[in-house]
Amino acid sequence: MDRLADLGDGVITPAGENPVAIVGGGWAGLACAVELAAAGVPVQLFEAAKQLGGRARRVDWQGIPIDNGQHLMVGAYREALGLMGRLGTHNFLERRPLELRVPGFVLRLPRLPAPLNLAAGLVLARGLSWRDKLAAARLMHDLKERAFRLARDEAAADFLRHQQQPANLVERLWGPICIAALNTPVEIASAQVFCNVLRDSLAGDRADSDLVLNRADLGLLLPDAAAAFIAGKGGRVETGCKVEFLARQQGGFRLAGPDVLAERVVVAAHPARLPDLLGRLAGAEPVLEQLDGLAWQPILTLWLHFATPPRFPFPMLGLGGGQAPWAFERNDLHAGLVAIVVSAEGPHLAKPAETLRDEYLDLLAAQLGPLPTLLGWKSIVEKRATFACVPRLRRPDNATPVPGLYLAGDYTAGDYPATLEGAVRSGIKSARLILETLT
Numbered sequence: 001m002d003r004l005a006d007l008g009d010g011v012i013t014p015a016g017e018n019p020v021a022i023v024g025g026g027w028a029g030l031a032c033a034v035e036l037a038a039a040g041v042p043v044q045l046f047e048a049a050k051q052l053g054g055r056a057r058r059v060d061w062q063g064i065p066i067d068n069g070q071h072l073m074v075g076a077y078r079e080a081l082g083l084m085g086r087l088g089t090h091n092f093l094e095r096r097p098l099e100l101r102v103p104g105f106v107l108r109l110p111r112l113p114a115p116l117n118l119a120a121g122l123v124l125a126r127g128l129s130w131r132d133k134l135a136a137a138r139l140m141h142d143l144k145e146r147a148f149r150l151a152r153d154e155a156a157a158d159f160l161r162h163q164q165q166p167a168n169l170v171e172r173l174w175g176p177i178c179i180a181a182l183n184t185p186v187e188i189a190s191a192q193v194f195c196n197v198l199r200d201s202l203a204g205d206r207a208d209s210d211l212v213l214n215r216a217d218l219g220l221l222l223p224d225a226a227a228a229f230i231a232g233k234g235g236r237v238e239t240g241c242k243v244e245f246l247a248r249q250q251g252g253f254r255l256a257g258p259d260v261l262a263e264r265v266v267v268a269a270h271p272a273r274l275p276d277l278l279g280r281l282a283g284a285e286p287v288l289e290q291l292d293g294l295a296w297q298p299i300l301t302l303w304l305h306f307a308t309p310p311r312f313p314f315p316m317l318g319l320g321g322g323q324a325p326w327a328f329e330r331n332d333l334h335a336g337l338v339a340i341v342v343s344a345e346g347p348h349l350a351k352p353a354e355t356l357r358d359e360y361l362d363l364l365a366a367q368l369g370p371l372p373t374l375l376g377w378k379s380i381v382e383k384r385a386t387f388a389c390v391p392r393l394r395r396p397d398n399a400t401p402v403p404g405l406y407l408a409g410d411y412t413a414g415d416y417p418a419t420l421e422g423a424v425r426s427g428i429k430s431a432r433l434i435l436e437t438l439t
């Protein structure tokens with residue numbers, strides 16, 4: 001508190017030069033705070049929940065640290081991986097050349113330079129006909145020719161149909177990639193964002209397509225180390241501290257709740273919270289109008305605790321069946337833990353949790369053989385896991401029409417779907433916009 005001055009009316013303000021407040025301690029807010037703190041700017045970050053991390057956080061399950069939802073990264077996540085490198089948590093990551101295994105289908109990219117890795121991977125893929133393989137190669141070639149830019153965005157399913165992609169290829173390769181990356185069913189997902197994902201993963205450098213698996217809980221990956229870094233640079237991180245709304249005051253903003261003043265504010269909260277936070281700020285109306293166009297998609301993660309670790313041939317296995325569930329071996333958290341993640345909306349969410357558990361146990365056993373005794377299970381549904389990544393979304397910029405007010409989050413303007421990379425990029429972008437105003 002040595003940087004803070006009491007104004008006498010219960011309002012506390014930072015006395016440092018150009019103080020910045022950040023609302024929200026998810027990956028976007030933390031990335032923003034780290035970037036600013038590293039540049040010597042005193043930051044104050046307020047997080048409403050008891051713990052940092054937002055939609056990518058640690059959860060305690062009877063003394064075992066698990067994740068609120070199973071996450072997967074890829075080598076193309078340059079900013080997120082760079083941030084973890086800066087904080088020294090990249091040792092908690094495991095890189096593997098891309099391998100997609102679903103019943104009846106295997107695609108493995110060998111360690112060859114791009115684009116040979118994709119070509120060889122397609123040639124050797126199991127479960128695709130020669131017609132499918134040629135169609136996939138042709139699509140990637142055509143997209144490369146036009147720098148992955150579509151003249152007009154449309155639903156990914158329509159785009160794939162117009163590109164004459166065979167149904168088997170869509171069902172086994174493009175559909176699962178789309179739903180996993182965009183968390184939006186292929187029938188309504190944005191073809192342009194789907195192509196952006198292909199550009200940065202399958203068509204990027206060889207290492208871009210690597211799967212990057214977290215081998216520690218999500219709290220260890222970023223939030224814990226980021227909070228320590230920010231505090232080490234003289235910043236302040238407060239959890240359990242909800243900002244109720246922002247109001248203009250003394251050339252800056254007043255943050256109701258913690259009752260602090262700040263010259264600049266980065267709002268890094270979930271977009272659904274923005275009407276409450278910005279509703280009283282003159283000039284913020286266009287931002288709120290833009291957010292009206294966003295809808296949400298859920299993600300379900302089923303955690304299974306077995307008496308002994310089931311044997312996985314690869315740490316990530318597609319289980320087949322509707323909704324393309326993926327199973328992850330998570331012995332890093334606790335021996336015998338498995339996470340099954342199911343993206344997007346679908347009929348699975350209407351089923352009782354016990355029914356889903358039994359269905360996924362059957363699918364897992366069909367791949368791994370008889371399973372060890374199940375000691376416990378837990379289902380976590382994040383209803384607003386991501387924005388629905390539909391065609392032609394208008395996403396708000398980081399800079400807003402309100403001077404001194406910035407946004408950060410996976411939903412801001414960018415060519416990525418709602419991902420850790422999108423959140424980190426957005427946080428860093430807001431920090432850099434602020435740094436430009438300070439120089």
Ligand SMILES: Cc1cc2nc3c(=O)[nH]c(=O)nc-3n(C[C@H](O)[C@H](O)[C@H](O)COP(=O)(O)OP(=O)(O)OC[C@H]3O[C@@H](n4cnc5c(N)ncnc54)[C@H](O)[C@@H]3O)c2cc1C
Pocket residue numbers: 023024025026027028029046047048049052053054055056068069070071072073241242243244268269270273277299300301382384385386408409410411418419420421422423
């Ligand atoms: C189950 C699940 C699985 C996912 N899987 C993947 C994956 O495999 N790969 C991938 O790249 N991405 C994945 N994602 C998406 C990724 O987690 C998100 O894109 C990312 O975490 C969003 O970060 P954010 O900082 O933009 O927002 P958030 O994480 O929502 O952070 C916002 C923070 O603001 C806080 N806050 C809100 N209101 C206030 C207030 N008034 N005052 C103070 N604080 C406030 C919230 O508590 C929260 O901590 C997944 C998401 C979920 C939910």
